[in-house]
Amino acid sequence: MNIFPVVLILFVVRFLAVLSDDTRLYTCDFDLVSTDGKGYSSPLTPEFLSTKCAAIYDKRFTDKHTYNMYLEEAKAFKEFLMAIESYEARKSGKELCANKEYALDIGERQFFYKQVNLCDCYKKNNQETFLKCLTEKRRELASLINNSDYY
Secondary structure: OOOHHHHHHHHHHHHHHHHOOOOOOOOOOHHHEOOOOOOOOOOEOHHHOOHHHHHHHHOOOOOHHHHHHHHHHHHHHHHHHHHHHHHHHHHHOOOOOHHHOOOOOHHHHHHHHHHOOHHHHHHOOOHHHHHHHHHHHHHHHHHHHHOOOOO
């Protein structure tokens, strides 16, 4: 019996399962999107979104719960990003985004990341618990950063 075809089939099935969009946890940048793409803080149109995110965006009036979960996660990410970038700019003595440069400090980011384990969120088994976890952890991160000794 030739085992090669069986091994090949198992490999292909496993590969396709890993690549399947249905099993992947994902986020959507709904905070950056407006219907016309002309908002000050939402300069992108829905065409920017992935297929899955666009489908959720299209149902934002009929499935508000799902849309709002993704929107809250996006807002929490924005809060975190603003906190860490402001923190790094102050610590470096540079203005935020001066000369289109960022005062990125990987060591400091790792310090904060270790206090709030985002990996726990990626162990969740469905989108809702994943998004709630990310939202909570990112808000916790933003709070830690904003209340750190350097501020």
